[in-house]
Amino acid sequence: MLSSCGDEEAKQGAETAESPQCPCTDATSADIFTVTIGATVPTGFEPTAAEEVKEKIGVDARISKDRGRIYFPVSTDKLFQVHHLKSVDNLFVVVEEYDHYQFKESKEEALSEFQQLASKLPWTNALEVWKLNGALKKKKGHRKGGSGAKVKPNSETSDATTASAEQQELPEAVSVAEGQITSDGSPDVESGTQEEATPKAKLIKFRVTCNRAGDKHSFSSNEAARDFGGAVQDFFQWKADMTKFDIEVLLNIHNEEVVIGIALTEESLHRRNISHFGPTTLRSTLCYGMLRLCNPQPSDVIVDPMCGTGAIPLEGAIEFNSAFYIAGDNNDMAVKRTVNNVCHIQKRRAEKGSVSALPIDTVQWDLCSLPIRTSSVDIIITDMPFGKRIGSRKKNWDLYPSCLREMARVCRPGSGKAVLLTQDKKCFAKAVSRMGGLWRKLFTVWVNVGGLHAGVYLLQRTGAVFGQTPEDVYESRGTVNTQVDEKQEKERS
Numbered sequence: 001m002l003s004s005c006g007d008e009e010a011k012q013g014a015e016t017a018e019s020p021q022c023p024c025t026d027a028t029s030a031d032i033f034t035v036t037i038g039a040t041v042p043t044g045f046e047p048t049a050a051e052e053v054k055e056k057i058g059v060d061a062r063i064s065k066d067r068g069r070i071y072f073p074v075s076t077d078k079l080f081q082v083h084h085l086k087s088v089d090n091l092f093v094v095v096e097e098y099d100h101y102q103f104k105e106s107k108e109e110a111l112s113e114f115q116q117l118a119s120k121l122p123w124t125n126a127l128e129v130w131k132l133n134g135a136l137k138k139k140k141g142h143r144k145g146g147s148g149a150k151v152k153p154n155s156e157t158s159d160a161t162t163a164s165a166e167q168q169e170l171p172e173a174v175s176v177a178e179g180q181i182t183s184d185g186s187p188d189v190e191s192g193t194q195e196e197a198t199p200k201a202k203l204i205k206f207r208v209t210c211n212r213a214g215d216k217h218s219f220s221s222n223e224a225a226r227d228f229g230g231a232v233q234d235f236f237q238w239k240a241d242m243t244k245f246d247i248e249v250l251l252n253i254h255n256e257e258v259v260i261g262i263a264l265t266e267e268s269l270h271r272r273n274i275s276h277f278g279p280t281t282l283r284s285t286l287c288y289g290m291l292r293l294c295n296p297q298p299s300d301v302i303v304d305p306m307c308g309t310g311a312i313p314l315e316g317a318i319e320f321n322s323a324f325y326i327a328g329d330n331n332d333m334a335v336k337r338t339v340n341n342v343c344h345i346q347k348r349r350a351e352k353g354s355v356s357a358l359p360i361d362t363v364q365w366d367l368c369s370l371p372i373r374t375s376s377v378d379i380i381i382t383d384m385p386f387g388k389r390i391g392s393r394k395k396n397w398d399l400y401p402s403c404l405r406e407m408a409r410v411c412r413p414g415s416g417k418a419v420l421l422t423q424d425k426k427c428f429a430k431a432v433s434r435m436g437g438l439w440r441k442l443f444t445v446w447v448n449v450g451g452l453h454a455g456v457y458l459l460q461r462t463g464a465v466f467g468q469t470p471e472d473v474y475e476s477r478g479t480v481n482t483q484v485d486e487k488q489e490k491e492r493s
Protein backbone atom coordinates (compact mmCIF):
# COMPACT_ATOMS: atom_id res chain seq x y z
CA MET A 1 0.00 0.00 0.00
CA LEU A 2 1.42 3.36 -1.02
CA SER A 3 -0.27 6.40 0.43
CA SER A 4 0.46 10.03 -0.02
CA CYS A 5 -1.44 13.19 0.56
CA GLY A 6 -2.25 16.21 -1.60
CA ASP A 7 -0.24 16.89 -4.71
CA GLU A 8 1.31 13.64 -5.97
CA GLU A 9 4.30 15.36 -7.49
CA ALA A 10 6.45 16.84 -4.78
CA LYS A 11 8.21 19.85 -6.15
CA GLN A 12 11.53 19.34 -4.52
CA GLY A 13 13.31 22.42 -3.43
CA ALA A 14 10.46 24.59 -4.73
CA GLU A 15 9.78 25.77 -1.22
CA THR A 16 12.88 26.66 0.66
CA ALA A 17 12.85 27.17 4.39
CA GLU A 18 11.22 30.54 4.90
CA SER A 19 13.66 33.09 6.24
CA PRO A 20 12.01 34.38 9.35
CA GLN A 21 10.97 38.02 9.32
CA CYS A 22 11.02 40.16 12.42
CA PRO A 23 7.46 41.21 13.25
CA CYS A 24 8.59 44.21 15.31
CA THR A 25 9.90 46.89 13.00
CA ASP A 26 9.69 49.94 15.21
CA ALA A 27 12.70 49.30 17.44
CA THR A 28 15.37 51.98 17.23
CA SER A 29 19.01 51.10 17.81
CA ALA A 30 18.83 52.94 21.12
CA ASP A 31 16.22 50.42 22.30
CA ILE A 32 18.33 47.43 21.32
CA PHE A 33 20.29 45.58 23.96
CA THR A 34 21.75 42.10 24.32
CA VAL A 35 20.59 39.44 26.74
CA THR A 36 21.53 35.84 27.40
CA ILE A 37 19.01 33.28 26.23
CA GLY A 38 18.91 29.83 27.79
CA ALA A 39 17.39 26.86 25.98
CA THR A 40 16.60 23.32 27.06
CA VAL A 41 17.48 20.76 24.39
CA PRO A 42 17.24 16.97 24.12
CA THR A 43 20.13 15.69 26.26
CA GLY A 44 23.04 14.58 24.12
CA PHE A 45 22.13 17.00 21.34
CA GLU A 46 23.58 20.12 23.00
CA PRO A 47 26.41 20.40 20.40
CA THR A 48 23.87 20.01 17.58
CA ALA A 49 21.75 22.81 19.08
CA ALA A 50 24.84 25.02 19.48
CA GLU A 51 25.63 24.36 15.81
CA GLU A 52 22.13 25.41 14.77
CA VAL A 53 22.36 28.61 16.85
CA LYS A 54 25.66 29.49 15.15
CA GLU A 55 24.21 28.76 11.72
CA LYS A 56 20.92 30.61 12.14
CA ILE A 57 21.67 33.40 14.63
CA GLY A 58 25.42 33.71 14.08
CA VAL A 59 26.48 33.56 17.73
CA ASP A 60 28.44 31.05 19.79
CA ALA A 61 26.44 29.05 22.28
CA ARG A 62 27.83 27.76 25.53
CA ILE A 63 26.88 24.28 26.70
CA SER A 64 25.93 24.18 30.34
CA LYS A 65 27.41 21.78 32.83
CA ASP A 66 23.83 20.84 33.42
CA ARG A 67 23.21 18.47 30.52
CA GLY A 68 20.35 19.48 28.27
CA ARG A 69 20.89 23.26 28.29
CA ILE A 70 22.68 25.79 26.13
CA TYR A 71 23.14 29.55 26.56
CA PHE A 72 23.77 32.19 23.91
CA PRO A 73 23.64 35.98 23.54
CA VAL A 74 20.90 37.58 21.46
CA SER A 75 20.21 41.24 20.75
CA THR A 76 16.57 42.22 21.19
CA ASP A 77 16.08 42.99 17.49
CA LYS A 78 16.91 39.32 16.76
CA LEU A 79 14.77 37.88 19.52
CA PHE A 80 12.18 36.56 17.04
CA GLN A 81 14.83 34.22 15.58
CA VAL A 82 15.07 32.13 18.72
CA HIS A 83 11.50 30.92 18.20
CA HIS A 84 12.49 29.50 14.80
CA LEU A 85 15.17 27.19 16.19
CA LYS A 86 14.34 23.54 15.59
CA SER A 87 16.60 21.82 18.09
CA VAL A 88 15.42 23.58 21.26
CA ASP A 89 12.50 22.67 23.51
CA ASN A 90 12.00 25.58 25.93
CA LEU A 91 13.48 29.06 25.95
CA PHE A 92 14.13 31.52 28.75
CA VAL A 93 15.89 34.83 29.22
CA VAL A 94 18.56 34.86 31.89
CA VAL A 95 18.11 37.36 34.72
CA GLU A 96 21.32 36.42 36.50
CA GLU A 97 23.69 33.48 36.68
CA TYR A 98 26.20 32.40 39.29
CA ASP A 99 28.83 29.79 38.40
CA HIS A 100 29.95 29.16 41.96
CA TYR A 101 27.18 30.09 44.31
CA GLN A 102 28.28 29.54 47.89
CA PHE A 103 25.21 28.11 49.58
CA LYS A 104 25.04 28.50 53.32
CA GLU A 105 25.27 25.18 55.12
CA SER A 106 22.15 25.38 57.21
CA LYS A 107 18.80 25.17 55.51
CA GLU A 108 17.46 28.29 57.26
CA GLU A 109 20.40 30.43 56.14
CA ALA A 110 20.38 29.09 52.57
CA LEU A 111 16.65 29.79 52.23
CA SER A 112 16.99 33.19 53.82
CA GLU A 113 19.53 34.04 51.12
CA PHE A 114 17.02 33.08 48.43
CA GLN A 115 14.58 35.49 50.00
CA GLN A 116 17.13 38.31 49.94
CA LEU A 117 18.19 37.48 46.38
CA ALA A 118 14.85 38.47 44.82
CA SER A 119 15.29 42.19 45.45
CA LYS A 120 18.98 42.23 44.41
CA LEU A 121 18.58 40.75 40.93
CA PRO A 122 18.91 42.86 37.74
CA TRP A 123 15.37 42.19 36.47
CA THR A 124 14.90 45.17 34.11
CA ASN A 125 16.29 43.82 30.81
CA ALA A 126 14.87 40.35 31.28
CA LEU A 127 11.41 41.78 31.96
CA GLU A 128 11.71 44.02 28.90
CA VAL A 129 12.51 40.91 26.82
CA TRP A 130 9.56 39.09 28.37
CA LYS A 131 7.33 41.96 27.22
CA LEU A 132 8.76 41.96 23.68
CA ASN A 133 8.42 38.20 23.58
CA GLY A 134 4.67 38.30 24.15
CA ALA A 135 4.10 39.18 20.48
CA LEU A 136 6.65 36.64 19.21
CA LYS A 137 5.95 33.41 21.03
CA LYS A 138 3.61 30.65 19.96
CA LYS A 139 0.54 30.51 22.15
CA LYS A 140 -0.13 27.29 23.97
CA GLY A 141 -2.54 24.85 22.26
CA HIS A 142 -5.43 23.55 24.29
CA ARG A 143 -4.31 20.04 25.07
CA LYS A 144 -5.70 17.65 27.60
CA GLY A 145 -3.75 17.99 30.80
CA GLY A 146 -1.49 20.64 29.28
CA SER A 147 0.09 23.23 31.49
CA GLY A 148 2.68 25.92 31.17
CA ALA A 149 6.23 25.53 29.94
CA LYS A 150 7.88 22.71 31.79
CA VAL A 151 11.57 22.30 32.36
CA LYS A 152 12.57 18.77 33.02
CA PRO A 153 15.04 17.80 35.69
CA ASN A 154 18.12 16.28 34.15
CA SER A 155 19.74 14.29 36.85
CA GLU A 156 18.87 11.48 39.13
CA THR A 157 19.54 13.66 42.13
CA SER A 158 17.36 16.41 40.79
CA ASP A 159 13.90 17.57 41.56
CA ALA A 160 11.62 20.18 40.15
CA THR A 161 8.98 22.17 41.90
CA THR A 162 6.63 24.87 40.96
CA ALA A 163 5.67 27.15 43.76
CA SER A 164 1.98 27.79 43.58
CA ALA A 165 -0.34 30.08 45.42
CA GLU A 166 -1.60 27.06 47.34
CA GLN A 167 1.83 25.79 48.28
CA GLN A 168 2.95 29.16 49.40
CA GLU A 169 -0.28 29.99 51.17
CA LEU A 170 0.00 33.43 49.73
CA PRO A 171 -2.77 35.96 50.12
CA GLU A 172 -5.35 35.63 47.39
CA ALA A 173 -5.67 39.31 46.61
CA VAL A 174 -2.65 41.50 46.08
CA SER A 175 -3.15 45.19 45.63
CA VAL A 176 -1.99 47.02 42.53
CA ALA A 177 1.07 48.90 43.55
CA GLU A 178 3.96 50.92 42.24
CA GLY A 179 6.57 49.08 40.25
CA GLN A 180 3.94 47.11 38.33
CA ILE A 181 4.45 46.34 34.70
CA THR A 182 1.74 46.90 32.15
CA SER A 183 0.98 43.63 30.47
CA ASP A 184 1.18 44.83 26.84
CA GLY A 185 2.22 41.84 24.81
CA SER A 186 1.57 39.51 27.64
CA PRO A 187 -0.53 36.55 26.52
CA ASP A 188 -2.93 34.49 28.51
CA VAL A 189 -3.87 37.36 30.78
CA GLU A 190 -7.41 36.85 31.84
CA SER A 191 -9.51 39.61 30.41
CA GLY A 192 -12.81 40.34 32.01
CA THR A 193 -15.10 43.21 31.02
CA GLN A 194 -13.93 45.22 33.99
CA GLU A 195 -10.31 45.00 32.89
CA GLU A 196 -11.16 45.90 29.30
CA ALA A 197 -12.92 49.00 30.50
CA THR A 198 -9.87 50.13 32.46
CA PRO A 199 -6.78 49.56 30.31
CA LYS A 200 -4.33 50.53 33.02
CA ALA A 201 -1.71 48.46 34.72
CA LYS A 202 -2.91 44.93 35.21
CA LEU A 203 -2.16 42.66 38.10
CA ILE A 204 0.62 40.33 37.03
CA LYS A 205 0.29 36.66 37.92
CA PHE A 206 3.40 34.59 38.26
CA ARG A 207 4.82 31.33 39.40
CA VAL A 208 8.31 30.17 40.29
CA THR A 209 9.61 26.83 39.05
CA CYS A 210 12.72 25.44 40.68
CA ASN A 211 14.84 22.75 39.00
CA ARG A 212 17.52 21.43 41.31
CA ALA A 213 20.23 18.87 40.66
CA GLY A 214 23.02 17.95 43.04
CA ASP A 215 23.31 16.21 46.39
CA LYS A 216 25.04 18.90 48.44
CA HIS A 217 22.03 21.17 49.03
CA SER A 218 20.45 21.49 52.44
CA PHE A 219 17.08 22.46 50.91
CA SER A 220 14.62 20.90 48.47
CA SER A 221 13.43 22.50 45.24
CA ASN A 222 10.04 22.94 46.87
CA GLU A 223 11.53 24.99 49.71
CA ALA A 224 13.68 27.07 47.37
CA ALA A 225 10.72 27.81 45.08
CA ARG A 226 8.50 28.67 48.03
CA ASP A 227 10.91 31.08 49.72
CA PHE A 228 12.29 32.67 46.56
CA GLY A 229 8.73 32.91 45.15
CA GLY A 230 7.47 34.61 48.30
CA ALA A 231 10.22 37.22 48.07
CA VAL A 232 9.54 37.81 44.34
CA GLN A 233 5.91 38.39 45.21
CA ASP A 234 6.77 40.88 47.95
CA PHE A 235 9.22 42.70 45.72
CA PHE A 236 6.99 43.13 42.66
CA GLN A 237 3.62 42.85 44.33
CA TRP A 238 2.65 40.20 41.76
CA LYS A 239 0.09 37.53 42.48
CA ALA A 240 1.16 33.90 42.66
CA ASP A 241 -0.88 31.61 40.42
CA MET A 242 0.10 28.05 39.61
CA THR A 243 -1.85 27.66 36.36
CA LYS A 244 -2.92 31.01 34.92
CA PHE A 245 0.36 32.82 35.20
CA ASP A 246 1.70 35.57 32.96
CA ILE A 247 5.29 35.17 34.06
CA GLU A 248 7.13 32.00 34.92
CA VAL A 249 10.27 32.68 36.90
CA LEU A 250 12.81 29.85 36.72
CA LEU A 251 15.25 29.01 39.46
CA ASN A 252 17.70 26.48 38.06
CA ILE A 253 20.20 25.06 40.51
CA HIS A 254 22.82 22.57 39.40
CA ASN A 255 25.36 21.85 42.14
CA GLU A 256 27.03 25.29 42.57
CA GLU A 257 25.55 26.77 39.40
CA VAL A 258 22.47 28.95 39.88
CA VAL A 259 20.59 30.51 36.98
CA ILE A 260 17.54 32.69 37.42
CA GLY A 261 15.47 33.17 34.28
CA ILE A 262 12.08 34.07 32.85
CA ALA A 263 10.39 31.56 30.53
CA LEU A 264 9.83 32.67 26.92
CA THR A 265 7.91 29.62 25.70
CA GLU A 266 4.45 28.59 26.86
CA GLU A 267 4.89 25.05 25.64
CA SER A 268 7.86 23.13 24.32
CA LEU A 269 8.80 23.94 20.74
CA HIS A 270 8.94 20.20 20.00
CA ARG A 271 5.15 20.32 19.71
CA ARG A 272 5.00 21.36 16.12
CA ASN A 273 4.24 18.58 13.62
CA ILE A 274 2.34 15.73 15.19
CA SER A 275 -1.43 15.77 15.55
CA HIS A 276 -1.99 11.98 15.62
CA PHE A 277 0.14 10.50 18.37
CA GLY A 278 1.24 6.89 18.82
CA PRO A 279 2.60 5.02 21.83
CA THR A 280 6.21 6.07 21.21
CA THR A 281 6.06 9.31 19.23
CA LEU A 282 9.45 11.01 19.22
CA ARG A 283 9.88 14.72 19.97
CA SER A 284 10.39 16.74 16.79
CA THR A 285 13.45 18.36 18.41
CA LEU A 286 15.09 14.95 18.82
CA CYS A 287 14.09 14.01 15.23
CA TYR A 288 15.71 17.23 14.05
CA GLY A 289 18.93 16.38 15.92
CA MET A 290 19.02 12.90 14.36
CA LEU A 291 18.44 14.35 10.89
CA ARG A 292 21.25 16.86 11.33
CA LEU A 293 23.63 14.05 12.23
CA CYS A 294 23.20 12.50 8.78
CA ASN A 295 23.45 15.82 6.94
CA PRO A 296 20.77 15.33 4.23
CA GLN A 297 21.79 16.52 0.77
CA PRO A 298 19.56 17.67 -2.12
CA SER A 299 17.99 14.72 -3.96
CA ASP A 300 18.96 12.21 -1.26
CA VAL A 301 16.51 9.34 -0.83
CA ILE A 302 15.88 9.03 2.90
CA VAL A 303 13.93 6.12 4.39
CA ASP A 304 12.42 5.63 7.83
CA PRO A 305 11.47 1.94 7.64
CA MET A 306 9.83 1.87 11.12
CA CYS A 307 8.24 5.29 11.07
CA GLY A 308 5.49 4.90 13.71
CA THR A 309 3.68 8.25 13.50
CA GLY A 310 6.15 9.56 10.93
CA ALA A 311 7.76 12.07 13.29
CA ILE A 312 11.27 11.69 11.82
CA PRO A 313 10.50 11.79 8.06
CA LEU A 314 7.92 14.53 8.58
CA GLU A 315 10.45 16.75 10.34
CA GLY A 316 12.87 15.96 7.52
CA ALA A 317 10.35 16.77 4.77
CA ILE A 318 9.73 20.15 6.41
CA GLU A 319 13.26 21.15 7.42
CA PHE A 320 15.47 19.43 4.84
CA ASN A 321 12.98 19.57 2.01
CA SER A 322 15.20 19.06 -0.99
CA ALA A 323 15.63 15.38 -0.10
CA PHE A 324 12.85 12.83 -0.64
CA TYR A 325 11.45 10.75 2.23
CA ILE A 326 9.77 7.35 2.38
CA ALA A 327 8.04 6.51 5.64
CA GLY A 328 7.08 2.87 6.22
CA ASP A 329 5.79 0.65 9.00
CA ASN A 330 4.31 -2.84 9.22
CA ASN A 331 1.51 -1.72 11.52
CA ASP A 332 -1.57 -0.38 9.75
CA MET A 333 -2.45 1.95 12.65
CA ALA A 334 1.03 3.47 12.44
CA VAL A 335 0.71 3.94 8.67
CA LYS A 336 -2.68 5.65 9.13
CA ARG A 337 -1.25 7.96 11.78
CA THR A 338 1.63 8.93 9.52
CA VAL A 339 -0.71 9.65 6.61
CA ASN A 340 -2.91 11.75 8.91
CA ASN A 341 0.08 13.65 10.27
CA VAL A 342 1.36 14.39 6.77
CA CYS A 343 -2.13 15.49 5.63
CA HIS A 344 -2.50 17.73 8.67
CA ILE A 345 0.73 19.57 7.89
CA GLN A 346 -0.14 19.77 4.15
CA LYS A 347 -3.47 21.34 5.07
CA ARG A 348 -1.83 23.84 7.42
CA ARG A 349 0.65 24.80 4.71
CA ALA A 350 -2.09 25.10 2.08
CA GLU A 351 -3.99 27.48 4.39
CA LYS A 352 -0.85 29.62 4.51
CA GLY A 353 -0.72 29.66 0.69
CA SER A 354 1.93 27.01 0.10
CA VAL A 355 1.37 25.15 -3.19
CA SER A 356 4.09 22.51 -3.02
CA ALA A 357 3.46 19.08 -1.51
CA LEU A 358 5.75 17.74 1.17
CA PRO A 359 8.40 15.43 -0.34
CA ILE A 360 7.21 12.32 1.47
CA ASP A 361 5.36 9.07 0.71
CA THR A 362 4.03 6.56 3.19
CA VAL A 363 4.09 2.79 2.70
CA GLN A 364 3.03 -0.28 4.65
CA TRP A 365 5.80 -2.87 4.60
CA ASP A 366 7.86 -5.32 6.56
CA LEU A 367 11.31 -3.90 7.07
CA CYS A 368 12.86 -7.35 6.83
CA SER A 369 11.79 -7.55 3.19
CA LEU A 370 11.65 -4.06 1.72
CA PRO A 371 10.10 -3.44 -1.72
CA ILE A 372 13.12 -1.27 -2.58
CA ARG A 373 15.93 -1.79 -5.09
CA THR A 374 19.36 -2.83 -3.82
CA SER A 375 21.81 0.09 -3.32
CA SER A 376 19.21 2.82 -3.99
CA VAL A 377 18.86 4.57 -0.62
CA ASP A 378 21.17 7.33 0.67
CA ILE A 379 20.10 7.48 4.30
CA ILE A 380 18.18 5.18 6.62
CA ILE A 381 16.98 6.95 9.73
CA THR A 382 14.79 5.26 12.30
CA ASP A 383 13.80 4.79 15.89
CA MET A 384 13.91 1.03 16.49
CA PRO A 385 11.57 -0.82 18.88
CA PHE A 386 13.24 -0.71 22.31
CA GLY A 387 11.44 -3.92 23.23
CA LYS A 388 9.54 -2.19 26.04
CA ARG A 389 6.37 -0.53 24.74
CA ILE A 390 6.77 -1.97 21.24
CA GLY A 391 7.97 -5.52 20.55
CA SER A 392 10.04 -7.35 23.16
CA ARG A 393 13.69 -7.73 24.06
CA LYS A 394 13.45 -11.38 22.99
CA LYS A 395 12.09 -10.48 19.54
CA ASN A 396 14.84 -7.87 19.09
CA TRP A 397 17.44 -10.65 18.92
CA ASP A 398 15.88 -11.72 15.62
CA LEU A 399 14.58 -8.34 14.47
CA TYR A 400 17.79 -6.30 14.80
CA PRO A 401 20.07 -8.53 12.65
CA SER A 402 17.33 -8.85 9.99
CA CYS A 403 16.83 -5.07 9.98
CA LEU A 404 20.51 -4.29 9.70
CA ARG A 405 20.98 -6.79 6.90
CA GLU A 406 18.03 -5.48 4.86
CA MET A 407 19.08 -1.88 5.51
CA ALA A 408 22.57 -2.78 4.25
CA ARG A 409 21.07 -4.25 1.08
CA VAL A 410 19.09 -1.12 0.13
CA CYS A 411 21.72 1.41 1.24
CA ARG A 412 24.32 2.66 -1.26
CA PRO A 413 27.69 0.95 -0.58
CA GLY A 414 30.43 3.41 0.31
CA SER A 415 28.28 6.51 0.78
CA GLY A 416 25.07 5.31 2.47
CA LYS A 417 24.44 6.10 6.13
CA ALA A 418 22.15 4.95 8.87
CA VAL A 419 21.11 6.90 11.96
CA LEU A 420 19.48 4.49 14.37
CA LEU A 421 18.01 5.15 17.79
CA THR A 422 17.69 2.30 20.30
CA GLN A 423 17.83 1.64 23.98
CA ASP A 424 18.52 -2.07 23.46
CA LYS A 425 22.25 -1.38 23.26
CA LYS A 426 23.52 -4.90 23.90
CA CYS A 427 21.36 -6.46 21.21
CA PHE A 428 22.22 -3.66 18.79
CA ALA A 429 25.99 -3.96 19.35
CA LYS A 430 25.85 -7.72 18.83
CA ALA A 431 23.79 -7.35 15.64
CA VAL A 432 26.21 -4.77 14.16
CA SER A 433 29.22 -6.94 14.99
CA ARG A 434 27.63 -9.82 13.08
CA MET A 435 27.06 -7.84 9.89
CA GLY A 436 30.30 -9.01 8.34
CA GLY A 437 31.64 -5.50 7.72
CA LEU A 438 28.56 -4.12 5.92
CA TRP A 439 28.29 -1.34 8.49
CA ARG A 440 30.95 0.71 10.22
CA LYS A 441 30.07 2.55 13.42
CA LEU A 442 31.16 6.20 13.21
CA PHE A 443 29.92 7.51 16.57
CA THR A 444 27.17 7.35 19.15
CA VAL A 445 25.22 10.20 20.72
CA TRP A 446 23.83 9.21 24.13
CA VAL A 447 20.36 10.56 24.69
CA ASN A 448 17.58 10.48 27.20
CA VAL A 449 14.28 9.31 25.71
CA GLY A 450 11.45 9.53 28.22
CA GLY A 451 13.87 8.78 31.06
CA LEU A 452 15.55 5.90 29.22
CA HIS A 453 19.24 6.00 28.39
CA ALA A 454 19.44 5.32 24.66
CA GLY A 455 21.98 5.64 21.86
CA VAL A 456 21.71 7.32 18.48
CA TYR A 457 24.19 5.38 16.35
CA LEU A 458 25.61 6.82 13.15
CA LEU A 459 26.62 3.98 10.86
CA GLN A 460 28.36 4.24 7.52
CA ARG A 461 27.60 1.67 4.83
CA THR A 462 30.99 0.28 3.88
CA GLY A 463 31.94 -0.48 0.30
CA ALA A 464 31.34 -4.18 1.00
CA VAL A 465 29.13 -5.87 -1.57
CA PHE A 466 25.93 -7.25 -0.17
CA GLY A 467 25.86 -11.07 -0.21
CA GLN A 468 23.48 -13.84 0.70
CA THR A 469 24.64 -13.95 4.30
CA PRO A 470 27.00 -11.62 6.19
CA GLU A 471 29.67 -14.28 5.94
CA ASP A 472 29.55 -14.01 2.12
CA VAL A 473 30.38 -10.35 2.21
CA TYR A 474 33.70 -9.13 0.90
CA GLU A 475 35.26 -5.71 0.65
CA SER A 476 34.92 -4.37 -2.88
CA ARG A 477 37.37 -1.51 -2.57
CA GLY A 478 40.03 -0.43 -0.13
CA THR A 479 40.20 -1.31 3.52
CA VAL A 480 38.19 0.09 6.34
CA ASN A 481 39.98 2.89 8.15
CA THR A 482 39.21 2.11 11.74
CA GLN A 483 41.53 4.85 13.04
CA VAL A 484 39.20 7.48 11.66
CA ASP A 485 36.29 5.79 13.42
CA GLU A 486 38.04 5.86 16.77
CA LYS A 487 39.08 9.49 16.34
CA GLN A 488 35.54 10.56 15.46
CA GLU A 489 34.13 8.60 18.37
CA LYS A 490 36.53 10.36 20.76
CA GLU A 491 35.73 13.81 19.35
CA ARG A 492 32.03 13.32 19.93
CA SER A 493 32.27 11.88 23.44
Ligand SMILES: C[S@@+](CC[C@H](N)C(=O)[O-])C[C@H]1O[C@@H](n2cnc3c(N)ncnc32)[C@H](O)[C@@H]1O
Pocket residue numbers: 278280281282305306307308309310311312328329330331334365366367368383384385386390391
Ligand atom coordinates in the same frame (compact mmCIF):
# COMPACT_ATOMS: atom_id res chain seq x y z
C1 LIG B 1 9.74 2.97 18.30
S1 LIG B 1 8.47 2.86 17.14
C2 LIG B 1 8.75 4.22 16.08
C3 LIG B 1 8.15 5.48 16.63
C4 LIG B 1 8.28 6.65 15.70
N1 LIG B 1 9.64 7.13 15.61
C5 LIG B 1 7.37 7.78 16.11
O1 LIG B 1 7.84 8.89 16.39
O2 LIG B 1 6.16 7.56 16.19
C6 LIG B 1 8.96 1.49 16.20
C7 LIG B 1 8.03 1.12 15.06
O3 LIG B 1 8.57 0.00 14.39
C8 LIG B 1 7.50 -0.71 13.82
N2 LIG B 1 7.99 -2.05 13.43
C9 LIG B 1 8.32 -3.08 14.23
N3 LIG B 1 8.72 -4.13 13.49
C10 LIG B 1 8.64 -3.76 12.20
C11 LIG B 1 8.92 -4.40 10.96
N4 LIG B 1 9.36 -5.65 10.90
N5 LIG B 1 8.71 -3.71 9.82
C12 LIG B 1 8.27 -2.44 9.84
N6 LIG B 1 7.99 -1.77 11.00
C13 LIG B 1 8.17 -2.43 12.15
C14 LIG B 1 6.44 -0.66 14.88
O4 LIG B 1 5.16 -0.90 14.34
C15 LIG B 1 6.61 0.75 15.45
O5 LIG B 1 5.70 1.63 14.86
